[in-house]
Amino acid sequence: xRIHHFGIITIGLxxxxxxxxxxxxxxxxxxxxxxxxxxxxxxxxxxSQVVVSPVWQGRVLTSTAxxxxxxxxxxxxxxxxxxxxxxxHINVFGGEDRFWIGPExxxxxxxxxxxxxxxxxxWFTPAPIDTLPYIxxxxxxxxxxxxxxxxxxxxxxxxxxxKVDRQVKLLSAKQAWRxxxxxxxxxxxxxxxxxxxxxxxxxxxxxxxxxxxLSIWILGQFNSSPATTIxxxxxxxxxxxxxxKLTSDYFGNIPAERLVVKDxxxxxxxxxxxxxxxxxxxxxxxxxxxxxxxANQMLTIVQFSQPKDVTDYVNSLWKLQDHPFSxxxxxxxxxGPPAPGAKQLGQFYEMESxxxxxxxxxxxxxxxxxxxxxLTGSEKDLDAVARAALxxxxxxxxxxxxx
Numbered sequence: 487x488r489i490h491h492f493g494i495i496t497i498g499l500x501x502x503x504x505x506x507x508x509x510x511x512x513x514x515x516x517x518x519x520x521x522x523x524x525x526x527x528x529x530x531x532x533x534s535q536v537v538v539s540p541v542w543q544g545r546v547l548t549s550t551a552x553x554x555x556x557x558x559x560x561x562x563x564x565x566x567x568x569x570x571x572x573x574x575h576i577n578v579f580g581g582e583d584r585f586w587i588g589p590e591x592x593x594x595x596x597x598x599x600x601x602x603x604x605x606x607x608x609w610f611t612p613a614p615i616d617t618l619p620y621i622x623x624x625x626x627x628x629x630x631x632x633x634x635x636x637x638x639x640x641x642x643x644x645x646x647x648x649k650v651d652r653q654v655k656l657l658s659a660k661q662a663w664r665x666x667x668x669x670x671x672x673x674x675x676x677x678x679x680x681x682x683x684x685x686x687x688x689x690x691x692x693x694x695x696x697x698x699x700l701s702i703w704i705l706g707q708f709n710s711s712p713a714t715t716i717x718x719x720x721x722x723x724x725x726x727x728x729x730x731k732l733t734s735d736y737f738g739n740i741p742a743e744r745l746v747v748k749d750x751x752x753x754x755x756x757x758x759x760x761x762x763x764x765x766x767x768x769x770x771x772x773x774x775x776x777x778x779x780x781a782n783q784m785l786t787i788v789q790f791s792q793p794k795d796v797t798d799y800v801n802s803l804w805k806l807q808d809h810p811f812s813x814x815x816x817x818x819x820x821x822g823p824p825a826p827g828a829k830q831l832g833q834f835y836e837m838e839s840x841x842x843x844x845x846x847x848x849x850x851x852x853x854x855x856x857x858x859x860x861l862t863g864s865e866k867d868l869d870a871v872a873r874a875a876l877x878x879x880x881x882x883x884x885x886x887x888x889x
Contacts, residue, residue, distance in 0.1 A: 511535060511550035514558040518547065521567050525622070525630050527656040527679070534677035536656050539581070541619045544632035544652045546583035551677040551860050559677070559786070559860045561707040561834040576611040578707075578831045583681045583858060585652055586615045586703040587638065588840060589800035592807040594698030595641040604804035606824055612638055620652065628656040635688055644697040647689030653682040662859050666787065668874055674863035684853040687846040695811060699843040701800045702854035705819075706788060707834045708777070710758025714835065716777040716818050717883045718752040719876055720770045728769040733814060736763035736803060744820075746886050751878055753886035754818055756835035761822035765814030768797050768842075775816050775837055776876050778868075778883040785868045787875050790839040790856040798843045811843050 515537060518524050524547070527536040533553035537560075539545050548560030560582040567579055590597050591604055602608035614636040624631040634650040662678035663670045683702050693699055708714075720731055732752055734740050740762045744755040754764055756777050766775075773792050778785065792815055801813035817838035823830045841854035861871060869880040876883075 509558050510554065511548065511556050511558045512554035514548050514562055515554070517564060518562070518567070521570070525625060527628050527630065527654065529628060529656055529658060532659045532677075533675075534656060534659070536654065536677065536679050538630055538654050539579075540622050540632065542579050542581065543585045543615060543618065543634070544620045544630070544654060545579075545581040545585060546654055546679065546681065546858070547579075547581045549582060549677045549679065549858075549860060551675040551862055556675070557782070557784070557862070559708075559784070561709045561832065563832050572617060575606070575609060576831070577616050580707050580832070580834070582706045582708065583654070583679075583856060584705045584707070585650070585681070585683055586705055587612075587648070587685065588701040588703040588802055589810070589813065590802035591804035592801050592810050593642050594644070594800065594810055595802075596638055596700075598641050600641050600643055614638065614648070620650070630654050638700070640698045642698055645689075646693065646700060647687070648700070649686040649688040651684040651686070653680075655680045655682070657857075665789065665857060666859065666871065666875065668871065671863065671867045671870065674861050674867050674871075676859055676861045678857065678859040680855060680857045682853065682855045684851050685844060686851040687848050690848055692847045693845055695798075695843070695845060699800060699811070699845055701843050702841040702852065703838065704790065704840075704854065704856045705836050705838045706858065707832075707836050708756070708786065710756055710821070710833050710835050711779050711781055712757050713781040713884075714756035714777050714779040715883050715887055716754040716756045716775070716835065716837075717876060717878055717886070718754070718764070718766055718776070718816060718818065719750060719772045719774045719878060720752060720766060721772055722749050729767045731770060733765040733767075733803070734762075736765070737761050740764070743887065743889070753883070754820070755887055756818070756820055758820060758833040758835060759822050760820060761824055761830065763817060763819045766816040767812070768792065768799060768815040771815050774876050775818060776872070776878075776883070777835070777837070778872070778880055780884050783862060783865060783868060785861045785871055787859040787861070787871070788837055788839070788856060791854055793842060796842045799840055800843050813840070815840055
């Protein structure tokens with residue numbers, strides 16, 4: 487399936503952090519097979535492979551561009567998976583492409599029950615996007631389809647009957663380069679896949695703004711490192727026309743050494759050491775988000791579908807909101823301790839994309855498609871990809887947060 491309106495491009499370097507590139511793809515596959523059921527998609531001609539989990543909502547757990555001996559690109563929470571224990575608030579199993587549904591905060595939140603404070607103690611991830619297994623409807627060497635149906639209730643008490651159809655498809659190298667609008671670079675290895683995500687109103691009542699709407703929310707978790715910098719190109723222009731350049735107070739203000747805002751791009755630390763989050767509204771979005779870790783020379787590009795001229799996106803800020811449909815299309819999250827001395831979720835950062843708010847009549851659907859491409863190679867070759875995808879040279883990304 488081709489994406490006609492591109493929203494994000496995620497470029498990510500996976501490195502040290504909870505786990506470094508010392509773990510090969512085969513290492514992770516062997517570990518996962520010990521603890522859960524997985525589906526492995528494979529393109530032998532390109533040595534690219536992708537691991538998908540039916541048990542955890544059809545999420546892509548990890549991938550490789552260089553066969554079993556190659557680096558494993560996704561962040562996986564080995565401690566939690568090996569424990570076999572279910573956590574009350576969230577089960578952070580990891581994964582590069584995780585299916586969620588928004589909003590997270592506000593009066594139409596799916597993560598808080600009516601009347602409770604918007605804090606971590608009262609925040610709970612709904613089981614259908616946390617622990618519910620999805621049904622494998624169809625499978626081939628390079629594709630797998632999932633199905634699920636469930637109900638969700640928001641903070642205001644509105645119930646939604648939801649049907650989910652999700653497909654994960656491994657792309658050939660030829661397809662991947664075509665979608666990057668570049669000629670193949672001989673020295674670059676890559677793996678690329680798409681997730682096509684659809685939610686449908688399976689109930690008898692329309693979903694309306696007055697009582698809350700849902701959105702498709704896809705999150706990718708990547709290994710953090712001190713060398714990781716996230717970059718988000720943005721559209722320039724007056725705030726009266728395009729809104730603020732970013733939202734950065736999800737979890738309090740971000741120190742200046744971790745966030746640099748320029749006219750054409752935003753640079754954000756992905757070191758996994760400080761809990762923080764940024765968001766970009768659809769008018770500012772150039773449909774591109776990225777990160778680079780110079781230590782490992784891996785570039786990850788994620789593209790997603792963003793309908794043109796649509797501005798209603800659910801607002802996930804953790805508070806009652808005056809504008810619940812003025813949310814973000816792009817988010818990036820950096821993990822870290824929620825309080826001094828407290829245990830953090832993991833050594834990772836996230837690249838996130840969202841569909842518009844879904845005002846659906848019974849039987850209607852909305853679809854959000856996301857494409858992830860990991861590339862490894864020389865800085866010269868990756869610089870060419872970064873310039874083409876982000877309009878920003880690799881060196882600028884690498885040096886943006888340095889003193």
